[in-house]
Amino acid sequence: MKSSRQEKILEIIASRDVETQSQLIDELLACGVKSTQATLSRDIKELRLVKELTSAGKYRYVAASREELTDFDLRLKKIFRESVTSYATAQNILVIKTMPGLAPAACAALDGMEIDGLVGTLAGDDTAFIAMKNIEAAENFEREVEKLL
Numbered sequence: 001m002k003s004s005r006q007e008k009i010l011e012i013i014a015s016r017d018v019e020t021q022s023q024l025i026d027e028l029l030a031c032g033v034k035s036t037q038a039t040l041s042r043d044i045k046e047l048r049l050v051k052e053l054t055s056a057g058k059y060r061y062v063a064a065s066r067e068e069l070t071d072f073d074l075r076l077k078k079i080f081r082e083s084v085t086s087y088a089t090a091q092n093i094l095v096i097k098t099m100p101g102l103a104p105a106a107c108a109a110l111d112g113m114e115i116d117g118l119v120g121t122l123a124g125d126d127t128a129f130i131a132m133k134n135i136e137a138a139e140n141f142e143r144e145v146e147k148l149l
Contacts, residue, residue, distance in 0.1 A: 006046070008028060009024065009043055009049075010047065012027045013049065018060055019058055019059055019060055024061065025037065028040075049062065049063060050063075079106070079108075080148055081149055083102035083103075083106045084145070092135050093132070094142055094145070095128070095130075096128040096129075096130060103126055103127055106128050107121035110130060117136075117140070117141065118130065118133075119132060
């Protein structure tokens with residue numbers, strides 16, 4: 001359902017100018033796809049849609065180019081690498097320690113990456129809790145963190 005909805009979103013924005021989330025919800029509904037604003041917002045983030053200025057002076061949603069995605073991913077990984085000081089796994093939760101004030105940046109970087117099994121992140125000042133779907137996902141992600149650092 002999610003993938004078909006996201007495919008429909010890409011199809012819609014490729015075929016016509018869509019300026020707002022509300023307009024996109026209406027377009028989806030016209031295609032027989034129901035969506036809430038919160039779900040659509042997550043889809044926009046996951047699809048990495050951006051707004052582009054049209055020749056008519058209005059904005060519209062477009063899919064980011066591959067170069068922009070690569071650059072974005074590199075910047076996220078750099079933010080993560082430069083803010084983390086240590087990490088440990090406790091069951092399905094990864095606890096990450098950062099330099100003071102940088103846990104929110106580390107969580108934002110993780111939220112922007114496509115991480116299998118990531119349920120959510122919670123940031124304090126210098127500590128981040130990363131909830132994974134299960135212990136195996138946490139252990140796999142811990143190995144990825146090790147590679148990132």
